Amino acid sequence: xxxDSLFDPSLKKRKKKQxxxxxxxxxxxxxxxxxxPTSIDNTTANGEAVDLGPTTAHEQMSQNGRAEDGDEAKKDxxxxxxxxxxxxxxxxxxxxxxxxxEGSGTSxxxxxxxxxxxxxxxxxxxxxxxxSKKIDLEAxxxxxxxxxAKDEVDDEGDDGEGLAEIDEAELxxxxxxxxxxxxxxxxxxxxxxxxxxxxxxxxxxxxxFYASLHAxxxxxxxxxGKRYTIAPPSIxxxxxxxxxxxNVTDICKRMHRQPEHVIQFLFAEMGTTGSVDGAGRLxxxxxxxxxxxxxxxxxxxxxxxxxxxxKSPDTLLTKENRxxxxxxxxxxxxxxxxPIKSGFQAQVGKRSKNKTG
Amino acid sequence: MxxxxxxxxxxxxxxxxxxxxxxxxxxxxxxxxxxxIQQRNGRKTxxxxxxxxxxxxxxxxxxxxKKEFACNGTLVDDEEMGQVIQLQGDQRLKISNFLTDEGxxxxxxxxxxx
Numbered sequence: 001x002x003x004d005s006l007f008d009p010s011l012k013k014r015k016k017k018q019x020x021x022x023x024x025x026x027x028x029x030x031x032x033x034x035x036x037p038t039s040i041d042n043t044t045a046n047g048e049a050v051d052l053g054p055t056t057a058h059e060q061m062s063q064n065g066r067a068e069d070g071d072e073a074k075k076d077x078x079x080x081x082x083x084x085x086x087x088x089x090x091x092x093x094x095x096x097x098x099x100x101x102e103g104s105g106t107s108x109x110x111x112x113x114x115x116x117x118x119x120x121x122x123x124x125x126x127x128x129x130x131x132s133k134k135i136d137l138e139a140x141x142x143x144x145x146x147x148x149a150k151d152e153v154d155d156e157g158d159d160g161e162g163l164a165e166i167d168e169a170e171l172x173x174x175x176x177x178x179x180x181x182x183x184x185x186x187x188x189x190x191x192x193x194x195x196x197x198x199x200x201x202x203x204x205x206x207x208x209f210y211a212s213l214h215a216x217x218x219x220x221x222x223x224x225g226k227r228y229t230i231a232p233p234s235i236x237x238x239x240x241x242x243x244x245x246x247n248v249t250d251i252c253k254r255m256h257r258q259p260e261h262v263i264q265f266l267f268a269e270m271g272t273t274g275s276v277d278g279a280g281r282l283x284x285x286x287x288x289x290x291x292x293x294x295x296x297x298x299x300x301x302x303x304x305x306x307x308x309x310x311k312s313p314d315t316l317l318t319k320e321n322r323x324x325x326x327x328x329x330x331x332x333x334x335x336x337x338x339p340i341k342s343g344f345q346a347q348v349g350k351r352s353k354n355k356t357g
Numbered sequence: 358m359x360x361x362x363x364x365x366x367x368x369x370x371x372x373x374x375x376x377x378x379x380x381x382x383x384x385x386x387x388x389x390x391x392x393x394i395q396q397r398n399g400r401k402t403x404x405x406x407x408x409x410x411x412x413x414x415x416x417x418x419x420x421x422x423k424k425e426f427a428c429n430g431t432l433v434d435d436e437e438m439g440q441v442i443q444l445q446g447d448q449r450l451k452i453s454n455f456l457t458d459e460g461x462x463x464x465x466x467x468x469x470x471x
Contacts, residue, residue: 006409049372269469270396287396343393343438344435344438345395346395348397348403349397
């Protein structure tokens with residue numbers, strides 16, 4: 001995605017370049033003040049309303065920190081829906097949609113600098129959440145460890161509130177409460193409820209924890225997470241009725257999956273057949289656009305690549321007793337995945353060509 | 358007797374050891390209503406609906422679909438998949454909306470295709 005050409009309406013025809021990921025979170029989030037929002041927002045990613053559970057307080061605070069960004073993200077979400085609907089009606093207008101979406105979503109000439117040619121699969125619904133959550137956890141754990149170290153020192157410093165909170169932590173068996181008192185930042189310590197006698201609520205404490213966490217580590221709000229990116233599928237037309245998926249091997253390598261498995265899934269989902277040619281490209285019967293293949297790939301990743309537990313893409317797919325098992329490299333979970341079934345295939349084309357049908 | 362029973366069943370056996378049992382659990386594809394799309398020649402497409410629960414009369418449903426979506430369709434009997442509703446054109450979203458409106462839980466509907 002050439003960033004300079006993004007907002008040039010005269011370039012509508014340049015499908016190949018432009019189709020790249022209209023839901024790019026960076027593109028959507030791009031703000032003139034901070035051109036490269038490094039933290040991953042859930043909102044931008046969730047093009048479709050996939051309920052992935054409540055957002056963490058960390059995420060909320062990050063959102064609050066950049067209120068206008070959040071608004072834009074929301075707007076962008078709406079746009080995305082509109083986009084999808086539009087797409088359904090007019091398939092031809094993908095670049096158009098992209099333009100409008102970008103325009104209304106951000107309306108700023110600064111497009112995501114990071115949005116290079118790389119297809120950003122991390123904005124896929126789940127994916128996104130995934131990475132941000134994971135980062136959250138990592139960051140949180142790191143913070144916990146650090147704060148534990150700091151704990152003793154801090155407790156001496158502000159004995160009153162530290163003690164009170166430790167009490168609270170014992171009262172409600174809240175795993176976060178212990179951490180909450182540790183990093184005393186700017187915000188922590190001046191909450192109105194601190195002096196009162198009543199029991200602190202979980203949300204208060206949680207908020208307090210994150211306030212102090214962010215106060216002592218401002219970088220967390222803008223921390224960049226490593227994204228799961230994959231080059232966009234390059235789809236060319238061969239003749240009239242065949243599409244060529246040129247970089248299927250690259251993508252498979254990137255996902256650490258067997259090309260056969262991916263191809264099987266693609267064929268099953270798209271209800272078609274095809275073959276791999278000599279150059280390792282996949283020849284798909286039927287006309288498919290990059291966008292469509294991309295959608296299917298996203299679904300593949302959600303289903304067969306990302307860990308359902310920790311959302312990490314570092315997983316291994318192994319076959320045992322005719323069942324595929326996905327084991328996560330980062331959290332160690334292991335689960336079986338659905339076998340790929342192509343389901344009912346209706347008779348298309350001439351009957352004489354297909355005697356069994 | 359009871360001891361024998363205990364012997365034969367090992368609760369800690371690897372779940373992979375029982376391929377049939379776990380595959381039933383894993384796949385559970387029987388419970389899904391699959392909505393698929395197939396490309397025909399040109400811009401034409403075909404939508405298939407497979408795995409309709411027994412409590413729905415697929416014939417009546419087909420009639421309703423045809424009327425609602427203004428398309429033609431047919432009921433295909435497949436040896437493996439059972440009765441499959443086939444509709445002309447891309448009716449995936451419409452079918453899914455229709456079914457959800459009629460009270461079919463959305464989690465049991467699986468939309469395939471691009």
